[in-house]
Amino acid sequence: MDAKNMKPESLAAQALGWVDEATRAIAPPIHTATTYLRDEDNQYRSGRVYSRDQNPSYDQAEALITALEAGHQSLLFASGMAAATAVFLALAPGDHVVAPKVMYWSLRNWLKNFATDWGLVVEFIEMDSAAALQAAIQPGKTKLVWIETPANPLWTITDIAATCRIAHAAGALVAVDSTVGTPVLSQPLTLGADIVMHAATKYLNGHSDVIAGSLTVRADSPTWQRIRAIRAQLGGVLGPFEAWLLTRGMRTLFPRVRTACASAQRIAEYFDTHPHVAEVLYPGLPSFAGHSVAAAQMQGGFGGMLSIRVKGTNERSGEAAAIATAAKVQLWKRATSLGGVESLIEHRASVEGPGTPAPSDLLRLSVGIEDAGDLIADLEAALKLAHA
Template identity: 45%
Template sequence: MTKRPETLAAQALHQTDRETGAVIPPIHPATTYMRDENNALVGEMDYRRPKGPTEMQAANVLAALEGAADARLFSSGLAAIAAILDTLEIGAHVVAQTEMYYGAKKLLHHLAAKGLISLTFFEPHDKMGLKQAVQAGKTELVWIETPANPSWAVVDVAYAAEIAHAAGAILGVDGTCSPPCTTRALDLGADLVMHSATKYLNGHSDVLMGAVVTKSQDERWEKLCTGHHLTGAVPSAFDSWLMMRGLRTLFVRFERQSANALKVAEAMKAHGAVSHVLYPGLEDHPGHAIAARQMTNGFGGLLSIRLKGGPEAARKLCASTEVFLQATSIGGVESLIEHRKPIEGPSSPTPDNLVRLSCGIEAADDLIEDLKKALDRT
């Protein structure tokens, strides 16, 4: 029978332990593997850096959820992005958003400053700006993130793929904030999808990991796998096992986080101290229609609010909550709050009165009460 993605995730592709009958796969921490008297490998693995059993088990589950031809795990999300950029020709033209994860943007600027790539940026909501930025025969990579962190602007993946492919470029998507339980970007036309697996995929704030999945095992994918092997930016076996454990509850976690975020967003719209609520699940969000088409099982647990009291009010709010923990990250089962501008630095386009919220799986009423009390105090 053809199994639905929820079943594939919950059962981790039925990767049980055949030796013991354990219903979950074991962790294989070994770094090297035996050969026989003819120097032939006893099994499929020879050394864990290119690929180990536990890492490949977790990667295979993710590939199945994404509908991907293959997947690789990395030691962090930025290592995964770097691996994609390493497949580009020297001097390649890259088109990317003005609003995105600030670490990825810093990496792009770093490579451009060294002359390794050239850069053109476009506003995430501006389709014409994207079309004008892409240059036929020159642009090699179009890089998008949707929803865009931390404004949660929405980019039309199918349109971006159409523009990129018409120019002979590939489309890479940062799917960290829209995981495969709600968006399968490869089905929408993306060529590569990257995740900071630290976030929703693992979901428990105890793993640092990145992942890349591919639509096809082409020449570029071979380059990426070679770089993966040569640079050694691989996760540990234990982290890979933890991420696979997290994938088993991805669908139920994301559903609860989405429901909580929508309730919080609606409550914040009605609060007098809040000037803007940024959440693609709200019908008045500029990107709601596109998000509803792309995010088929919820809009996620991430939203931002902007405070009428400015940056000082934002700082005080983040220091005053009790249920929301003041910390950097997103996608975990615990709710987090952060005054984002000071984290990203003075060159960031993020407004200085913006507070980013990552809603976990707690009771929604507790989250709302916590924010209201903190806003009243500030």
């Protein structure tokens, strides 16, 4: 069967159906060589010179991500931060960049500090507002609009297609952090985005044992070639074993994400009217501000991430009650990160510190693939103990 006619689920499960011609193995080998033999006439017909950015272990993972995102080409990086910062470093000092106020905290800090000190002019806006983007964008000067949707940790939804229309009319590129959306639920490139980024540590790998990042481009461009050069010259590349693990992880991407989405929806609906919960933030709830946009640009679910705001008591503030709730869970794990097979809970404001958009009473939940009823019962018990 031609791979072009296969569903994404089949492409992911078989990692594009690759078979090693030498051994007939259905799992790829791990290439640890750092350098490659030059031909007798001094050429490199293999296409490989040095392993820093040319390791064969990258090939299958990059090809699979490209296929799932319906893109032109993908690049693996040593981390999501390495991937994301490469996009900004491909710009020039003095370029104007528009980014969301609600976004991954480490990248936001990098933009406010290193990128600004380096010379980029970074403007943070409410990215879910087309009017705010229209007011911020500077035709001919704005070179990049960065989107994160759903955006961590409030799960704010940005209309990708509408943002692309505004940005492209002004001559700016659009890059989308689709870590939470995943290729299972969203394909930003088909909606007009130029680049899609994944913190592949999260859902793409899905097992909390790899740090990785990826970029996929819709079409080749001078900016993409600069990104390629930045990866090679700065050396923010993935190890061959990590690339192998990433490929292995993506084989179960679809069932993992779909299980997490179904459980997150059930958990959000259960706690939406809970007496100890002030608010549930989840795009799958009809009451959520970005629900209609999410329903239009996400297929098959609304993601495995949600947040709950915990009510205070006569003795405890909402913040204290939230921290106490996290302290009482048994099945949920108190840990940073997201997208793994295990469910995680985190008091996000204390992690991000001053300036965070996360309310102090907010708990961020990454829903794994455990039984949804068990996850609900565990969180229910913890909330009761925190409010006793």
